[in-house]
Amino acid sequence: MAGEFEGKVAIVTGGATGIGFGSAAALVEDGASVVLFGPDEVALKQAVAILGGDHASYVVGDVRVSANVQALVNAAAQRHGGIDIVVNSAAVQPYGTVETMSEDEWDRTLGVNLKGAYLTGHFAVPELRKRGGGAIVNIASVQGIACQTNVSAYVASKGGLLALTRAMALDHARDGIRVNAVCPGSIDTPMLRFAASENLAGRTEDEVVSSWGSAHPIGRVGKPEDVGAMVAFLCSDKASFCTGGEYKVDGGLLAKLGVVLPD
Structure with a gap:
């Protein structure tokens, strides 16, 4: 896929570390210019240095804040002449049940993990439409499908993100915008x-x-690059008939039942 994204511009929230960085690296490797977004400027600078300043830049901000996300989209469009790809990877995972988790922590989790994807879509969809379409990939989780205990806010946010993915895919298919979700395991x-x-x-x-x-x-x-490879595929023309889907990158985790038979 060398050069697959030559001339393409991508926004990656949560792009300084982890899956966001792995996704950004995969896009840059195939020719994209990426704009990373997150609250930690030191981490963003380090990520840009690794990716290469000719291909990467950053904007500091909070994905929960409308004005911050609007500034991100405006900066990317102005620097590069438009936007073709959005990867929503910003996430937090606190522990707690609905009984033990504070309201503030619940709101923070849903804000980062779910509202952030709404806000990037709200501001980026018009820019994607100007380019004749594009791709949005939401980083969900296997825990949007099945879950462990004590992560009530996280699983609610990731389940909501899968539902939002389907809604966005339907709403913007006629704009040439494909929207998919990736569900990583550990x-x-x-x-x-x-x-x-x-x-x-x-x-x-x-x-x-x-x-x-x-x-x-x-x-x-798994490794961040395992997920990054799936993100790059979903953003590419090779996935031109894929929208509204959920793609597991989970090492077979959800294919496995808890029942273990004797050898």
């Missing part, structure tokens, strides 16, 4: 490492991550 990112650090139970962080990897039939946790 991916070795700062978010996953944070989750591991919160669930040590006498183990090291690496031991926790390894145990989560063993739950996947492939036998390991």
Whole structure:
């Protein structure tokens, strides 16, 4: 797919680290110019330096804030003459049930994980339409389909993101805008490492991550580039008949039942 995205412009929220960075790297590798977005300027600068300043830039902001997202879209369109791709990867994953989680934490999670995708769509769809169409990829999660315990806000946000993906795909198909979601399993990112650090139970962080990897039939946790490859495919012309879909990158996790038969 060398040069697949030559002349294309992509916005990647949460693009400084993890799956967002892996997605941005895959797009840059195939010729895109990317504009990364997030709240941590130091991390954004480091990401741009790795990707290469000729192909990457950044805007600092909060994906929950309308004016910040509008500034992102305006900056990308002005710098590059338009926008062709949007990857919504910004996310947080706090722990808590509906009983134990505070209202502020619930609102923060739904704001980053779900409202952020609404806001990027709200401002970016007109820019995509000007280019004759484009692609939006929402980074959801296997936990939008099935879930563990104690992550009520996260799973609500990711389930909502899958529903929003279908709505956007239908609403904007006639604009030539394809909208799809990717559902990763356990991916070795700062978010996953944070989750591991919160669930040590006498183990090291690496031991926790390894145990989560063993739950996947492939036998390991994924890497950001595993998800980035799927994102790049969905943004490419090779996926021209794909819209409104949910694509698992989960090492077979959701194909597996909990029942284990003897060898």
